[in-house]
Amino acid sequence: xxxxxxxxxxxxxxxxxxxxxxxxxxxxxxxxxxxxxxxxxxxxxxxxxxxxxxxxxxxxxxxxxxxxxxxxxxxxxxxxxxxxxxxxxxxxxxxxxxxxxxxxxxxxxxxxxxxxxxxxxxxxxxxxxxxxxxxxxxxxxxxxxxxxxxxxxxxxxx
Numbered sequence: 001x002x003x004x005x006x007x008x009x010x011x012x013x014x015x016x017x018x019x020x021x022x023x024x025x026x027x028x029x030x031x032x033x034x035x036x037x038x039x040x041x042x043x044x045x046x047x048x049x050x051x052x053x054x055x056x057x058x059x060x061x062x063x064x065x066x067x068x069x070x071x072x073x074x075x076x077x078x079x080x081x082x083x084x085x086x087x088x089x090x091x092x093x094x095x096x097x098x099x100x101x102x103x104x105x106x107x108x109x110x111x112x113x114x115x116x117x118x119x120x121x122x123x124x125x126x127x128x129x130x131x132x133x134x135x136x137x138x139x140x141x142x143x144x145x146x147x148x149x150x151x152x153x154x155x156x157x158x
Contacts, residue, residue, distance in 0.1 A: 005129040005136075008044055008056065009071045012063050012128075022064045028057030029113065054109040055135035062116045063128045072125025075134070077149030080115065083122045096150055105138040 015021045021040055028037025037057055038047050045052040063071075074082070080096060095115050102108040112135070119126055134142045 001127075001129045002133055004044075005132040006071075008059070008132060009063065009129045011044075012060055013069070016064060016069075025057070025060040026064050027061075028053075029061035051105040052136065054106050055132055058109045058113060058116075058135070059128050059132045062113075062120065062126075065117075066120045066126075068125065070125075071129050072127045074125060074127055075130055075146060075149050076112065076115065076119070076126060077146035078152065079119045079124045079126045081150045081152075082124045083119055093150065096147065100143045100147060102138070102143075105135055108135060108138050 012025070015025075024036040025040055027033035028041055034053075034057060037060070041047055041053065041056050041060065045056045047053045072079070076099075077096065080093065084093070095118070099108065099111050099115060102111055112131075116126065134146075
């Protein structure tokens with residue numbers, strides 16, 4: 001995790017009780033309302049570059065919506081694995097496969113949004129600072145790490 005991503009999560013922790021700023025950042029994840037978040041996210045990223053703006057908007061909105069009072073410890077692969085109790089290791093996970101089919105950051109941000117909502121609804125703690133870095137530096141290596149994290153728990157159980 002980079003210092004900047006950790007600082008961003010700490011910033012979100014500091015403003016979570018400010019309903020005006022929190023609401024504006026939560027609106028940043030949707031293209032139709034993202035303009036409300038510009039003034040707050042412009043201090044963290046170049047809002048003219050979608051591949052920078054989208055990860056900050058998505059992570060900020062998801063973190064504030066989760067009502068967590070700390071950053072979690074799991075990458076998205078491990079977090080998703082914890083959401084499934086009766087998992088057939090021979091059956092690929094469609095959510096994870098869909099995410100791994102992405103070719104760029106913007107597409108990954110779009111696909112990961114419902115996954116994050118699902119994981120948060122199950123009460124699993126995602127490491128948002130790591131997720132931010134993963135999305136900012138999205139690559140095949142990132143996808144492989146998520147898949148390895150997802151299947152690691154299943155392998156330990158065997």
